[in-house]
Amino acid sequence: xxxxxxxxxxxxxxxxxxxxxxxxxxxxxxxxxxxxxxxxxxxxxxxxxxxxxxxxxxxxxxxxxxxxxxxxxxxxxxxxxxxxxxxxxxxxxxxxxxxxxxxxxxxxxxxxxxxxxxxxxxxxxxxxxxxxxxxxxxxxxxxxxxxxxxxxxxxxxxxxxxxxxxxxxxxxxxxxxxxxxxxxxxxxxxxxxxxxxxxxxxxxxxxxxxxxxxxxxxxxxxxxxxxxxxxxxxxxxxxxxxxxxxxxxxxxxxxxxxxxxx
Ligand code: ADP
Ligand code: MG
Numbered sequence: 272x273x274x275x276x277x278x279x280x281x282x283x284x285x286x287x288x289x290x291x292x293x294x295x296x297x298x299x300x301x302x303x304x305x306x307x308x309x310x311x312x313x314x315x316x317x318x319x320x321x322x323x324x325x326x327x328x329x330x331x332x333x334x335x336x337x338x339x340x341x342x343x344x345x346x347x348x349x350x351x352x353x354x355x356x357x358x359x360x361x362x363x364x365x366x367x368x369x370x371x372x373x374x375x376x377x378x379x380x381x382x383x384x385x386x387x388x389x390x391x392x393x394x395x396x397x398x399x400x401x402x403x404x405x406x407x408x409x410x411x412x413x414x415x416x417x418x419x420x421x422x423x424x425x426x427x428x429x430x431x432x433x434x435x436x437x438x439x440x441x442x443x444x445x446x447x448x449x450x451x452x453x454x455x456x457x458x459x460x461x462x463x464x465x466x467x468x469x470x471x472x473x474x475x476x477x478x479x480x481x482x483x484x485x486x487x488x489x490x491x492x493x494x495x496x497x498x499x500x501x502x503x504x505x506x507x508x509x510x511x512x513x514x515x516x517x518x519x520x521x522x523x524x525x526x527x528x529x530x531x532x533x
Contacts, residue, residue: 273306273390274524275383276450277408277415281432283399286418286455288315289490290516291396292351293509296499297517299352303391307348309358310379310408311398317357320348321497324359332361335378335407336368341386350498354390362404369403376403376443380411401435409436410443414450418484421454421467426474449478451523453516457483482516485509 278287278294288311295307308331309316314324324330329344334356341356348355369375383393395408409415415436419425433449440447452475458464471479484490487509493500500510 273304273387273393274414275387275393275395275412277395277397277405277412278418279397279405279408279415279432279436280417280419280428281399281401281405281435282419282428285420286453286484287399288319288396289494290416290418290453290455290484290513291316291394292319292494293490293499293501293513294517294520295348295353295392295394296351296501297513298392298521300501300514301517301521303521304389305353306345306356306386306390306393307351307353308356308379308393308395308408310362310395310404311358312360312362313398314357314359314362315494316396317355317359319494319497319499320351320353320355320357322346322348322355322357324357327357327359330361331356331358332365334382335362335365336372337378341382348497350496350502366403369407376406376410379407383411406439406443409439409447412444412447414448416450416453418453418455420456421464421471423463423467425467426470451520452479454480454483456486458486480516480519482512482519484512484516487512 278291291307295305298305317324329339333339334341334344344356346355346357397405397408485508489500489504489507490509493503496503500507
């Protein structure tokens with residue numbers, strides 16, 4: 272049964288999409304079956320997976336409003352090795368359309384139910400807002416992965432985000448947990464980065480991933496070729512960091528499963 276993780280942060284430009292694409296490809300490299308869901312109308316995860324968002328026959332929008340089933344909308348990312356539910360600007364309309372629908376917060380959860388057993392991991396790339404789309408992701412997910420940059424306002428924004436996730440969880444998905452905090456675009460030469468990083472370790476010792484994602488130009492270049500860094504330049508520091516993250520994520524989950532069984 273797949274673990275479903277929403278990759279969320281209400282801030283834009285913190286590395287959500289980069290994390291989705293590269294974590295998905297890294298999990299595939301460790302022989303996991305992965306589905307990536309693009310839930311952002313900007314469709315960056317779609318383009319970055321090598322799929323043309325302008326010419327989609329079906330997208331996640333059709334799935335959410337019940338116009339087609341999930342399998343019909345799925346596409347295979349050749350370079351990433353994972354399945355993708357693509358998105359484009361049509362999804363903006365879903366924000367409004369969903370408000371009029373029954374079970375509007377659970378549309379994605381119900382759409383995923385029949386295919387969950389076909390995957391090991393389902394990753395959801397969220398838009399940079401706590402919108403109805405993000406609520407759908409949080410209701411469908413087992414856990415939330417929060418990518419963040421170690422900058423001055425990061426901690427403040429983080430406590431707002433964690434509070435909102437907990438509130439939504441309590442109302443609509445009581446088993447939802449914060450799966451992990453991920454430091455992205457990390458540059459240890461900046462002293463503020465180390466300060467914020469130290470505070471994160473202090474406040475979130477169990478949720479903070481040990482793996483940090485460095486600032487690496489290969490990670491920024493790869494999406495324009497529709498590739499994860501692992502294929503674009505497998506020796507790059509960015510590609511190696513995301514492989515390490517996949518390893519840490521899998522180990523953490525095994526450890527959790529073990530504690531749950533004893
Ligand atoms: P979000 O999805 O949160 O808006 P993105 O993943 O799109 O953020 O990242 C924002 C920008 O920063 C993109 O241009 C991306 O290529 C770049 N980027 C993301 N992570 C890194 C990194 N570790 N090193 C260098 N550039 C990065
Ligand atoms: Mg994004």
